Amino acid sequence: MDVKDFYFDLPEELIAQDPLEDRSSSRLLVLDKETGEVSHRIFKDIVSYLRKGDCLVINDTKVIPARLFGEKEGTQAKIEVLLLKRRENDIWEVLVKPGKKAKPGTVILFGGGILKGTVVDVVEEGNRLIQFSYKGIFEEILDQLGQMPLPPYITHQLKDKNRYQTVYAKHDGSAAAPTAGLHFTEELLRQIEEKGVTIAHVTLHVGLGTFRPVKVENVLDHHMHSEFYIVEEDEAKKINDAKAAGGRVICVGTTSCRTLESATGEDGILKAGNGWTDIFIYPGYRFRILDGLITNFHLPESTLVMLVSALAGREHVLAAYEEAIRERYRFFSFGDAMFIASHPEQET
The missing domain is CATH 2.40.10.240 (QueA-like)
Incomplete structure (x- = not known):
């Protein structure tokens, strides 16, 4: 598998340099991972794509001014x-x-x-x-x-430290934000819970390795960085119960995804505990527990694009990215978002 298979041409002006005034007003590209069909929404519409009985999994790590x-x-x-x-x-x-x-x-x-x-x-x-x-x-x-350790592609000074922090950030330890979570507001989370969606917390402390480029031609030769994660007993029960009852497990961000996939056994049961994960998810990977993913738009040839491609298929993902570029979506940490699932219909 060649790293060049995950290349796309991204105009520099589409790299978001500043967060939006309203977190939940980012754009949302919805991708059906089975058909490749896309639709365009606003992030706050995510509520209508979540169903009663689903479990939304968020990473409550907190970025330190490192x-x-x-x-x-x-x-x-x-x-x-x-x-x-x-x-x-x-x-x-x-x-x-x-x-x-x-x-x-x-x-x-x-x-x-x-x-x-x-x-x-x-x-x-x-x-x-x-x-x-x-x-x-x-x-x-x-x-x-200390100052917030913004990614190298963000050149603007951040006026408010809290904008590189999710509203549910709790446990100090990250050198980078789990950026898919930046779109959520307290109000949006309240609406999601009122709909009957369970919200479960996990912790994965994001390292700078998340920005490290893949420097080998063959993807399989890439050495993945390790990051520390924690899954509490009661949070694991929320996720397992939702899955057992026929609900979907929707991860917010690749960090929540990597945590769950690292801590889930071959039997599809998430196990509580903590440890270091260097899981590398790329096309061909069989997901053990995740059903859907909310994520930002990632760097060309990055391990994150490979993870998303493992979920929705490389062709579907690259086609969706090309459309996002045509539609002038904003990319990377302060950019817009995607929701990826099978047959992601809106509910009224």
Whole structure:
């Protein structure tokens, strides 16, 4: 399977640089995964595509302001640090720019010394382990000094940190937002529950690997990044009960999808627990529990386009993307959305 099979030509001006004023007013392309038929709606219309008895699965991870700008102690050389994952206590795996200035033993000062970081090791892919020292509460200091780690294709400054956060974000740990969830408002979620749809929460802390390009020609040679997930017992029961009763399991975002597919056995039963997943979903994959997906429009040749293609078929997905481009949909994190399911009829 060649990575070029997932290429499409995307005009740069269709990359959304800013979030819309109203989260739920994004456009929604509805794709029938069986026939490839598409229709065009507004995101708040998603309520009419969900049915009583369905289970909507959301990822309640919270993005931390993980981008820090500091100075090398002694030389005042500028250094940028991006927190990737907490290893233990105050030791974090980070991305450092420029890396050559961050040899083991290097001390970096942030906020004039409010936060101090010491490089303790170099690990795989050139990432660093940094031991932080400070007075007070780390999360409060990070909130004061850190910036949201927006994807590289967004060049505008974000005016409001909360717009790169879902309204249901709860558990700190992500370096990137589960962006399909950015379209939901409290009001929309209330309408969905009033319709008789169960909303289940899972947690997957999104890493920057989600933006990492596929650099191999053969898709099967790609090494997938790992991310930490949690499925609580009562949330797993909601999902399993809905499925057993004939409802559909609709995942909000590829992160919720990857969590469920990682934690579901061959028997189709979702198991509670936590762990690291590096599941790579591409055409040929047989979904164990997911029936439908709400997702944004993704990068050409990305693992996310491959996941969507596994669900709806590569030809259907690329044809839908071509139509979205013709219709001037907005792409990527702050862009518009898709709903993918079998025979996704609206209910009145």
